[in-house]
Amino acid sequence: MKLQRHLPWLVVLGVFLVWEAAVRLFDVPPFILPRPTVFLEALWTWRAEIAVHSLQTFLTTVAGFGIAMVAGMALGVAIGSSAWLYRGVYTLLIGFNTIPKVALVPILVMWFGVGAVPAIITAFLISFFPIVVNVATGIATVEPELKDVLRALGARNRDILWFIGIPRSLPYYFASLKIAITFAFVGSIVSENVAANTGIGHLMTVASSRFEVPLAFAALFVIALMGVLMYVLTAMVEKRLTAWSVRGTHLAAG
Amino acid sequence: MAAFVDIKNVSLRYGPAAGGVLALDDVSLSFERGKFIAVVGPSGCGKSTLLKAIAGLWPTTSGSLRVGDEEVRGPLKIVGMAFQNATLLPWRNTLENVLLPLQVVETHRDHFRRNRRQHEERALALLESVGLADFAEKSVWELSGGMQQRAQLCRALIHEPSLLLLDEPFGALDAFTREELWVVLQRLWLEKKPTVVLVTHDLREALFLADGVHVMSARPGTFVAERRFAAPRPRPLEVIYDHGFVDVVHELRARIDEARSARGAPPRATVGAR
Ligand SMILES: Nc1ncnc2c1ncn2[C@@H]1O[C@H](COP(=O)(O)OP(=O)(O)OP(=O)(O)O)[C@@H](O)[C@H]1O
Ligand SMILES: [Mg+2]
Numbered sequence: 204m205k206l207q208r209h210l211p212w213l214v215v216l217g218v219f220l221v222w223e224a225a226v227r228l229f230d231v232p233p234f235i236l237p238r239p240t241v242f243l244e245a246l247w248t249w250r251a252e253i254a255v256h257s258l259q260t261f262l263t264t265v266a267g268f269g270i271a272m273v274a275g276m277a278l279g280v281a282i283g284s285s286a287w288l289y290r291g292v293y294t295l296l297i298g299f300n301t302i303p304k305v306a307l308v309p310i311l312v313m314w315f316g317v318g319a320v321p322a323i324i325t326a327f328l329i330s331f332f333p334i335v336v337n338v339a340t341g342i343a344t345v346e347p348e349l350k351d352v353l354r355a356l357g358a359r360n361r362d363i364l365w366f367i368g369i370p371r372s373l374p375y376y377f378a379s380l381k382i383a384i385t386f387a388f389v390g391s392i393v394s395e396n397v398a399a400n401t402g403i404g405h406l407m408t409v410a411s412s413r414f415e416v417p418l419a420f421a422a423l424f425v426i427a428l429m430g431v432l433m434y435v436l437t438a439m440v441e442k443r444l445t446a447w448s449v450r451g452t453h454l455a456a457g
Numbered sequence: 458m459a460a461f462v463d464i465k466n467v468s469l470r471y472g473p474a475a476g477g478v479l480a481l482d483d484v485s486l487s488f489e490r491g492k493f494i495a496v497v498g499p500s501g502c503g504k505s506t507l508l509k510a511i512a513g514l515w516p517t518t519s520g521s522l523r524v525g526d527e528e529v530r531g532p533l534k535i536v537g538m539a540f541q542n543a544t545l546l547p548w549r550n551t552l553e554n555v556l557l558p559l560q561v562v563e564t565h566r567d568h569f570r571r572n573r574r575q576h577e578e579r580a581l582a583l584l585e586s587v588g589l590a591d592f593a594e595k596s597v598w599e600l601s602g603g604m605q606q607r608a609q610l611c612r613a614l615i616h617e618p619s620l621l622l623l624d625e626p627f628g629a630l631d632a633f634t635r636e637e638l639w640v641v642l643q644r645l646w647l648e649k650k651p652t653v654v655l656v657t658h659d660l661r662e663a664l665f666l667a668d669g670v671h672v673m674s675a676r677p678g679t680f681v682a683e684r685r686f687a688a689p690r691p692r693p694l695e696v697i698y699d700h701g702f703v704d705v706v707h708e709l710r711a712r713i714d715e716a717r718s719a720r721g722a723p724p725r726a727t728v729g730a731r
Contacts, residue, residue, distance in 0.1 A: 348540045355512045356561045356616070357534030366561065370548045447548040447596060 234416045242420035249418055252406065257425050260391055260403040263319050264429075267326025268387040275331050275383070276376065279338025283372070284364055289343065300332040305393050312398040322394040322402065329390035330383035337379035341372025374448035377441035384433045388426060459526070460487035461652050462511060462620070467520035468677075469503070469510055474518075480506040482677035483520070488669070490525075490619070491650040495663035497709065498673030499717045504656040507678065508622045511654065512536045524620065535562055537613035537621045537651070541628040543605035545597045551608050552593040555580045558616040565616055583611045587641050603634035607641065614645060621646075623655045627662065636694055639665055643691055660709045661697050670709060674716040682712040 219239040226238045282288045311321035353363050395404025403422050410418040469481040480503040509515040513529045522529045545554045559569040587607040627635040663670040664686045672682040
């Protein structure tokens, strides 16, 4: 049990050790694949710059993700509770989701200029879809008998939504948030890669153009770290709010 | 006494007028306030559909359906319902599940919010009367199937509905638990005397609990027979072994077999007394 708890970190550590050993063994030059110790060193050297840029990326991502959380929930609820919207909008959503969001960045830049706004919008667009689909599924699959019980009590649609649909869709919601937060990072960084003067994505572009490969890797490392942190945070909130959906575990915890 | 539920020549078709499924065909039945009515019949004959129609959850296609002197046009609003699967909300504990109707029914809502403690005590008393006193704060899956059904009955009764519709509420339980719950349901019914319509596949359950057992034909369903077992209440569980009782069960079973073959359904050996 104890080992299982620490397994995530041990695996990461293991991968880094193998990586370090392999690069040393085959004598790979650092501008092709830097060793973990080398890019961690770069991380330390450039810590001030990296801190500024990652803070920027973090804020951008959280902003886009936050909008997606609210808008995704709202649209998911709307689509899940109306057969009309479900039929009408779903195809459009799938079509839209198929468009690679990178392709939209130049257009967004044309509209909003270079900077944080295109990055926020890209983060939002890319993380929005899984949230909508999951919430809609959770709400659309409420057991008909349960609806009957409430309707026979005179419940209106919004009561059914409030007492059943939304609580029932919360586990779906959080499952999608965990995917969406990592997507959101992808979105903002992709946008920063192309069109920004700050942010980790921008830093990476600059680093690779200067062949500072260890710095680029250090940036990647920080991105991964932020993604994991946000994931863990989401999972913690999930555990608090939807313990009921995981049979039995809350007994052990409670 | 005037009929409380009055069903006259009701038909109900799912789907389009041409095609679709005719579930109820010319159903007539009426009974007074406070009666306990049971409906039995072959699977798929339209029993659940009848309950949905009475509750106003599904519109009838033709005929007249009146509850409490008013034509049923939409959901009746204060009906208690219970189903074969307990449909409790897993994010609420047992007590909160029982309280749900008080939060939903319009005439109770405000009173509930202002006097929550008082209503909680009422719910606790109800839970205690079905033997769930110690499980009020437990989450739903800490309850066994039988306990969940007890909790579901409490939820169906907490707002003291004048009409209680039960769709095979004990269908998924073992024989012992089921018989135990017959006695519980009989007691709950005798306390407040709501009008009850019980749909079941268990002929003994129907006859033990109800004032009258109505037999439906195979789909499209219509009533083809009625049987009664006159015995004072509360009935002890032992009456199900009385000769008189057993005879009526056999008659009921024969009527169901007849009804099925009359509509051309393939004969099946398993319907009947268990
Ligand atoms: N929502 C629906 N839409 C279309 N057809 C339906 C619907 N609900 C039920 N039916 C059909 O109506 C008929 C009667 O169904 P119903 O559920 O009332 O039967 P039942 O007597 O309750 O059966 P069982 O004893 O198996 O529960 C069946 O043929 C069923 O397929
Ligand atoms: Mg049924």
